[in-house]
Amino acid sequence: MASEELQKVLALMAERPLGAGNPTLEEMRAGMEAGSFPATEAATVTPVEANGVPGEWVTVPESDPNRRLLYVHGGGYVIGSAVTHRRLCEDIARAGGCAVLNLDYRLAPEHPFPAAVEDAIEGLKFIQSNGPHGEGAAESTFVAGDSAGGGLTLATLLTAREQGVDQPNAAIGISAWTDLAITGETIQTRAGIDPLITDNAMVEGMAAQYLGGADATDPLASPLYADYAGLPPLLLQVGDAEVLLSDTTRVTEKARAAGVDVVEEVWDEMFHVWHQFAPMLPEGQQAVNRIGEFINQHA
16 A cells, blocks of 8 residues: 555656656756755765766765665666765665765766766775775675666676676665666556656657667666676566566566576555655655665675
8 A cells, every 4th residue: 555655756746747848958967956855964975086986975873884885876877966866875875784885977978888887887896995984895795776777787797797896795776777778568558657757758868878879788788688697686676657667577587597686576556766755755765674674684
């Protein structure tokens, strides 16, 4: 049974649909930042250069500096920033008792594929040997991300395997965008139901800007098409109301077939990255708490 707060959130989203009015890229970037929840006074935010990639450490009193999580934000690879996801990183840091490196990877179209992947693997290498207090080996590491960042999370694991970089203990994908060829059946079956992604043309445009002419089925751009052998345990959360639902369900099938330990959670009535509304939505906080439990399980 969905909460009463869900109806309030859905009403807010209906008032300000993503992409309404054909905004410019700059307007979309500014709008996403303006609409994000700020970090609380309990969070400490420390800017850092992660092997040349800008980012920030987000910690709370509960954070173990040697338990580290790389977070790669969503936004279709063209919008979003460390600022837009700072509160979600704080919530995950608290739930998982970890220090979160909130990475400000390069965005398309200025920096098309594979720039984001190149930055993310540097972020993973950085947290393995650096924490919020400086140099030092991690006791455990994780990678997480939402939407495009969920796909980028998987691409980071694949790149680590290719480069011989140590895999994290586990990884988390939130409403992951894993198929930039946009072939999932829920693109059609959830059309009109998803309250956030209401325009498939916008998704197609973001994919084109990120790919910059690259093959949409390249596994590092669209991890759906990857071989998952040797990857660490995964928690994949997605809402049943999402047009990208099948991006998660199909990855789950492939990863399990390759022997990966996958926990798939399909949340009834939930929309794309509902976790970001955790400050006002009980289901968002519940999903973040599940991430915390998963981190604690694999730390």
